[in-house]
Amino acid sequence: MDLQNIQDQLNTEFAKSETRIIFWFDDKGEYEDEVSELQLGDAKLHILDGTNWLYSKYLLNEEDKESKYLVYAAFAKPSDAENPLADMYYYSTPYYTDRVSQMSQEIGIDNRFKEHLSQYGNFWKNKHRIEKFKELGIDHYNAQTIDIGLISVLTDVKTPNFEEVVKQMMFGDNEKYCKALDDNGLTDKFWELCEKFFGYKAEKPNIDDLSACMILTYASSTLKATVPEAMRTYILKKRNDVVVFIRNIMDNVNYQDAYDKLVERIDKSLRFVTRVQDGLKKDVEKKKDSSLQLSDIFACDAFARLDDIIIDWALAQLNDEILDAQIDGLNLAQVADQRMSKAYHYSERNKNEYTTIKYAYLMMKSVSLMEFSSDIKTLVTNYQQESYLIDSYYRWFYYAYDQIEDNSKFSDVRQRVENIYANTYLQKITPKWNENFTNEAMNVTDMPKQEDFYEHYLRGYDGKQRVIVIISDAFRYECAKELFGRLELDEKCTPKMECMLSCLPSVTSVGMASLLPHKEMQVDGNLNVTVDGRACVSMEQRDKILKSYNENNVALSFDEVANANQARIRELVQGKNIVYIYHNQVDARGDKPASENEVFNACEEAIEEIHKLVKKLTGYVSAPKFFITADHGFLYKRDRLQEFDKVTYPKDKCLYTNKRFLITEDAVNVQGIMARTMPYLNKFYVDTPVGADIFKVAGGGQNYVHGGSSLQEMIVPVIELTTNTRGVAYDYVDVVLTSVTRKVTNLITYFDFIQTEKVTDTMKARSIVAYFTTEDGEKISFDVLMIANSREDAPEKRTFHEKFTLKSREYKYGDKYYLVLADANDEKNILQQYEFMIDIAFVDDFGF
Incomplete structure (x- = not known):
């Protein structure tokens, strides 16, 4: 900078009424020979030579209290402890001629970080980058916040948040960002921060390795079994912080697709799920109990292919009709519901597969427990209250099955469902109904016609x-x-x-x-x-x-x-x-x-x-x-009947034929056919198969039929x-914490909640997220989702038992922390807030 520019800047500053003293520490003494040439108007020049500290203080505070002074020193500003004028310096105006110092003064960064800032001289040469750095709005400057701010700018992150930087590196154009960090001397700093925030350190660190470590660390937190030996080197020390970080990515719709692709690539490279699968096979041979080892992976949703293992196991149970099979005490329908819960990352991806499993199980289980009454009134009552569900389960099974893109591995279960529904359920309940549904019974029943x-x-x-x-x-x-x-x-x-x-x-x-x-x-x-x-x-x-x-x-x-x-x-x-x-x-x-x-x-x-x-x-x-x-x-019925399974009938007696009924002048007295008269039939008979079969009639469809005398056709x-066109006042069900303790002593902890009311026409279901925060509102755990939609009368059937993982950090005794329950659709709507004390005496790298 030339002397004229310096002079103009100093005079502009002295023109301000509040400016009396300007301190200029010229680190390298570049202007020592020229400083006396400055024309400063009414202001005076005073030279600090390193020996006249006391006189300078006397001059400025006693001898000449009124004049404006430029205090120039041809050396670097000493530390406060070694600077007798430190007190004056802080109520005066500092002046710098180097780019970094001027920039830091403009932004508001203390000059004691000048040396730190000077490491990144290339960064400060770009005005656009400086503007972006200003826009970050960093509240408090120190070496770390400055580094994070610089890295944020270079990775196109708009907030000074290192977790957001890592997300950008994982899912953005990391080649571009790595080059930007290299060009500006921030690569080593980035990896140092990765170690500090997540415990990641490697001889040759890279983004792919960091991503793999994070995903496997998250997976390890939800596995009951020990991580395969070959994978253990990938588990990061700051596990809880990694878990919170990855969970937040999984729950963020902006990252979900990118996360899925990343995980697929990592799994393909490291064969994590294959190794887990191999371990399960060995356990099966050793334990002879599949439910034990499946429970080890049941809570893990890090990899999509883990669901394939659970689905394959469930299909095997259904194929063998092992309807008492369980994982962690859950039957097959409950297993499916759990894995379809929104708390699981891949719930939507496998929704049709799990729905198919759920309703296959419920249909098979219901049929296995079904008892058939010989009383027409009881048959109808049972159908109204329970048996109709078998038809619903069958319908819901096929509705989901048909939506599976490749349902080939479900074909055996589909065949078993079909056989049980058609040959066990329909072929038992329909004859039982027809045996009792006589003209006499129909005339005396009090059921509306x-x-x-x-x-x-x-x-x-x-x-x-x-x-x-x-x-x-x-x-x-x-x-x-x-x-x-x-x-x-x-x-x-x-x-x-x-x-x-x-x-x-x-x-x-x-x-x-x-x-x-x-x-x-x-x-x-x-x-x-x-x-x-x-x-x-x-x-x-x-x-x-x-x-x-x-x-x-x-x-x-x-x-x-x-x-x-x-x-x-x-x-x-x-x-x-x-x-x-x-x-x-x-x-x-x-x-x-x-x-x-x-x-x-x-x-x-x-x-x-x-x-x-x-x-x-x-x-x-x-x-x-x-x-x-x-x-x-x-x-x-999905499967068509073979010709030899169809009901034959005397064609010469028929006035009208249909796959499910005949109209005849005389009753058809053939085994397997039931003849009835109706008041509106003019003395004709309507003849129907006793079972759920069809007559051997040409043409038309065979899967969908009606006209006969089954419960499904006649009820x-x-x-x-x-x-009420005026509308009815309604509210949403509430969820409250039932655990008594208000003290957390471990980074991984569990709490119990209850849905206070059942869902009704005036009490709506709601989705709730629960998480821990500091007193300032900073989240220190990932969100736990609870779907409060139970219609159960019994309160004990409306409970939640949820796991919370806190970040690894210092938790000060006496500070206030809060467990927050918020509306999942509007997190600003805080429903409940519970004050907690977090008393964790020592948090090591593993969060224990």
Whole structure:
């Protein structure tokens, strides 16, 4: 810097009223010969020569208190202890001519770090980098925060946070960043910080090795077994800090994909999971008990392929029908639920696989425990309360199975599920039902009949309040049960559910007719149906029949209503009394051979569509009362029957044939066929297979059928729904800490929590994250996720036992720390906060 620039800068500073003394320590004495030439206006020049300290102090404090002075020294500023003018220096203005000193003064870094800053002279040559360093907003400068700030700038990290730097190095353009560190002399400093923060030290450190060490260290924290010997050198000393760091990456949506790719690469290189797998095989040979060694890896979610081990084991148990197999006391369904929990990193990746395992187990277990009553009323009651779940489990199994991209290794389990469902469950329950479901039993049962639907459920609303009736074709009982569960959780809905006995044959034409108001229903030998002498196949015909009982009744199609806006919906139902809405999702797909295997997808869509329509109508018009029902149910089996398994029948006696029923003038007295008369059949008989089989009839689909006399076809749901358009006040369930202690004595600790209320229509489920913080709000553990969605009555079934891992750091006795429970969807919403004392006398490199 030339003398003129120095002079201008000094005079500018002296022009400030608050500036009286400027100290200039010229480290190398570069301006010693020129300093006397400075023209300083009213200010005076005083030279420090290293011997005149006392005089200088006297001059400035006593002899001349008023004048402004430039105090120049042709040597470096001594330490405060050796500087008699140190007190004056700190209330005066320092001046520097070197770039680093000027920059540090501008930023606010104490000049005692000048030597430290000077190590990185190349960094300070770039104005853009200096600006980025300023923007970091470092609160407190010391050697470490300065180094982290410099490295942050060079790695494009916008906060002075070394953990963020390491993430950037692991998942960003590390070649570019390594070169930037090299060019600016910060490579060694980066690795020193890695050792300090994470305990990583290597002869030839590199990012890939650091990443591998971190992942394996995290994995070791969740393994009960000893890490394979070849892997132990990868375990870092500061394990707890690594665990918190990696867990935060795994839980961050911005890094999840990159983490998965990194882990896959590390596993492929180091063969970690393969080594674990080999160890498990040896244990199996030695222990003869697979549950023991699987429990060693069960809590670990570091590597995707660990799930493959658990899934393969579960499939083996199902294939051998070992339904009492457990891991850590959990049955196969609970194992699947645990690994699907959001607390596990790969829960979404393997959701379909674990869902398939869960429902295969539940279906097989339920069938193995099932007892079949000989009483028709008990059979229906059991089906309403328990047995219907077997159909749901079967449906949910295939719904998940079909979504697995490569489900080849599930093929044996699929075959076993199919055999148990079709050949054990259906072929036991259906004959038992048909044995007891005689004409006599049907006439004396107090169960509502489908042909009495209007009279039984709707007559009381004639000419009164609006009632909306949604009739969904083939919406069988177990599907309605799932919809009922969803409606129970809707704060605007109060549902009740029961069932009716469908007409026979259980087909659309008969079922739809029976749900209309009528005095008389007739079915002829060709399955033509009339009510009160009128045809009722089309929407227009059904509308006329409804209006014949009340001119304000109306029949509408589901699509017409679902696709309408609010004005159109009000136009459609304005002034109407009883509104029939016809929905056709399940039967439309199931009845076509090309799409019959999509029927379970159709069930899922039907449930969703009906729920959406209820919410839409509740919001758009005054609709306080709904009835949701169906014309019939259905049977579905994935595997087609062989020809020799189909039921033969006397064709010459038949007026009408279908895969699940016959219409005949005389009863068919053939083994395996049940003949019944119905009041509306004009003395004809409806003949159905005793089992869940089909008649040997050409054409059409074979997997999806209806028309017969199974519980799945004949037990028709009725959901009576009362809605509140004003809305109902609701709240969210709470989770509280139940552990008594408020003292932590180990970096790894466990606490118990309870969901205080069960989930209901007015108490909503919620997701909660729990973590420890300092008094200043700094997180010192990773987030622990708790999904509070239990609907159990018993409090002991709504508990959580969670593991917390604290960072390795100094915890001062007497400082306050907090266990925080926050809303997972909005962490600013603190739900609970518990004050803790952390009393860890000594924390070594392993966190113990």
